[in-house]
Amino acid sequence: xxxxxxxxxxxxxxxxxxxxxxxxxxxxxxxxxxxxxxxxxxxxxxxxxxxxxxxxxxxxxxxxxxxxxxxxxxxxxxxxxxxxxxxxxxxxxxxxxxxxxxxxxxxxxxxxxxxxxxxxxxxxxxxxxxxxxxxxxxxxxxxxxxxxxxxxxxxxxxxxxxxxxxxxxxxxxxxxxxxxxxxxxxxxxxxxxxxxxxxxxxxxxxxxxxxxxxxxxxxxxxxxxxxxxxxxxxxxxxxxxxxxxxxxxxxxx
Amino acid sequence: xxxxxxxxxxxxxxxxxxxxxxxxxxxxxxxxxxxxxxxxxxxxxxxxxxxxxxxxxxxxxxxxxxxxxxxxxxxxxxxxxxxxxxxxxxxxxxxxxxxxxxxxxxxxxxxxxxxxxxxxxxxxxxxxxxxxxxxxxxxxxxxxxxxxxxxxxxxxxxxxxxxxxxxxxxxxxxxxxxxxxxxxxxxxxxxxxxxxxxxxxxxxxxxxxxxxxxxxxxxxxxxxxxxxxxxxxxxxxxxxxxxxxxxxxxxxx
Numbered sequence: 170x171x172x173x174x175x176x177x178x179x180x181x182x183x184x185x186x187x188x189x190x191x192x193x194x195x196x197x198x199x200x201x202x203x204x205x206x207x208x209x210x211x212x213x214x215x216x217x218x219x220x221x222x223x224x225x226x227x228x229x230x231x232x233x234x235x236x237x238x239x240x241x242x243x244x245x246x247x248x249x250x251x252x253x254x255x256x257x258x259x260x261x262x263x264x265x266x267x268x269x270x271x272x273x274x275x276x277x278x279x280x281x282x283x284x285x286x287x288x289x290x291x292x293x294x295x296x297x298x299x300x301x302x303x304x305x306x307x308x309x310x311x312x313x314x315x316x317x318x319x320x321x322x323x324x325x326x327x328x329x330x331x332x333x334x335x336x337x338x339x340x341x342x343x344x345x346x347x348x349x350x351x352x353x354x355x356x357x358x359x360x361x362x363x364x365x366x367x368x369x370x371x372x373x374x375x376x377x378x379x380x381x382x383x384x385x386x387x388x389x390x391x392x393x394x395x396x397x398x399x400x401x402x403x404x405x406x407x408x409x410x411x412x413x414x415x416x417x418x419x420x421x422x
Numbered sequence: 423x424x425x426x427x428x429x430x431x432x433x434x435x436x437x438x439x440x441x442x443x444x445x446x447x448x449x450x451x452x453x454x455x456x457x458x459x460x461x462x463x464x465x466x467x468x469x470x471x472x473x474x475x476x477x478x479x480x481x482x483x484x485x486x487x488x489x490x491x492x493x494x495x496x497x498x499x500x501x502x503x504x505x506x507x508x509x510x511x512x513x514x515x516x517x518x519x520x521x522x523x524x525x526x527x528x529x530x531x532x533x534x535x536x537x538x539x540x541x542x543x544x545x546x547x548x549x550x551x552x553x554x555x556x557x558x559x560x561x562x563x564x565x566x567x568x569x570x571x572x573x574x575x576x577x578x579x580x581x582x583x584x585x586x587x588x589x590x591x592x593x594x595x596x597x598x599x600x601x602x603x604x605x606x607x608x609x610x611x612x613x614x615x616x617x618x619x620x621x622x623x624x625x626x627x628x629x630x631x632x633x634x635x636x637x638x639x640x641x642x643x644x645x646x647x648x649x650x651x652x653x654x655x656x657x658x659x660x661x662x663x664x665x666x667x668x669x670x671x672x673x674x675x
Contacts, residue, residue, distance in 0.1 A: 185626070185628055186628055186630060186643070187450070187451075187454065187467075188454055188464045188465070188466070188467070189454055189455070189458045189464070189597075189599075189645070190451050190452070190453075190454030190455030190456075190457075190458055190464075191628075191630075191643060192451075192630070193448070193451045194447075194450070194451070195446070197440070197447070197469065198440075198443050198445075198446045198447070199443070200443075201440065201441055201442055201443030202442070202443030203443075204443075205442045205443055211441045211442070211443075212441070212471065213441070213468060213469060213470050213471070213476075214440075214441070214468070214469040215466060215467070215468050215469075216450065216466060216467040216468075217466050218465065218466070219628075223466075245608055245629070245631065246608055246609040246612045247608055247611075247612045247615055247616070247629035248612070248615060248616035248619050248627075248629075249619075249627070249628050249629055250629075281607075283607060283609065283610065286609065286610075286612075286613065287613060288609050288612030288613050288616075289609040289612075291612075292609075323631070344442075346442075354534075354536060355498055355499055355500055356499040356536065356539065356541050356542040356545075357536065357539075358500075359499045359500045359501070359539075359541030359542075359544075360539065360540060360541050362500055362501060363500070363501035363541075366501050366502075373438070374501075374502070375438055375439060375472075375502050376498070376500035376501075376502055376503075377439060377444075377445070378498065378576070390439070390444065392442070
């Protein structure tokens, strides 16, 4: 499978708190790692505000462009949690109380000794046709509608939701990767690296400079689906770094 | 100034390493915080691949939609650093060697005892009409063309570039914020919070639940440009949290 034939995904991070800098997002890195592992190519991510028009327009654009869309944030009980209503509007369907979601919330409220009030009941609202995504942490479920998966924003809950529904995703063959760390500046290895990349169009080679413990170096990351081609490119790259005096270290990821 | 009249910004994070989960982005949170402080509203952020067609299309869409666009990543010396060429293509101008950028690179190479080879010279290429952005960390400059600011991806360099060119940005009045932390679950405060939000349409109120040291709580963040209105809303909210037994703590941010 070529990279362009691989299923693609878009992550939509919904939340003013990310756009004001109040909160450091960590959900994207988690989803990026897990999707890559199952052979889904994360093609883009967007961070957008808690604004219905923006959510509707962005979601409709992204769900048409990608195999899967994953949203995080905005499914709690307060006035600023508008993701479920916005998703319903994007799909042109009603937002309805989901009986099983209500049952789970009622059970949790009883266990915690709090009232299942109107605000908490908002968390049982799901666009018509939506399928629940379990929340083993705090009961209030996420949901899937067509190719769109709606997750909570709190990282522990989002991660549990992803793990619980990843069986619904169809990935491609896993992308394999190797990292060659060379202790030489990026500008020294750039020219032969470019030649190597031209020899291996099916292996994506990325170059990431670093400075640590008083030494300049470059992490060279090779990615591809064919193990033999990847090994061949890695061996050539290691030899090249050795020639440049870079004392390569090779890490299989 | 109303929030919708405020200058807006978009951050474009360019880099496959973010989309595979190899690297946790921290540039967005930095830019979000600093832009908010100077009264520029960060309206959206996008993470895109090192792909010329994608960069050109996304940049042209975002630079038309926002007052400012800030890009991070892809301006190093290797074959996968294609941001400068892509920006030139988006603007329909030539990518040219910039004499002052070349001078700075030559000086750095001489100091470090490395060759100013063809790969390193790529870092002197700037779209025609571009204005340099200083890089006090490793010399290779960023650049500004019209409303687009092109930064490095390495956080320490990106931050120095932003600080060095922020005098070119025109912001609105600063957005002020207060946080009321209440030790009660989000679902308990949701209804009166919604009523308060309706009373203060000019103050944006966000609700962020947490669980720490064995206690459930909710951080309620109020944001607005009018100090008196913000103080009044904060006082009402604190009284409301007290009534609910939430023992509020108030933090000016």
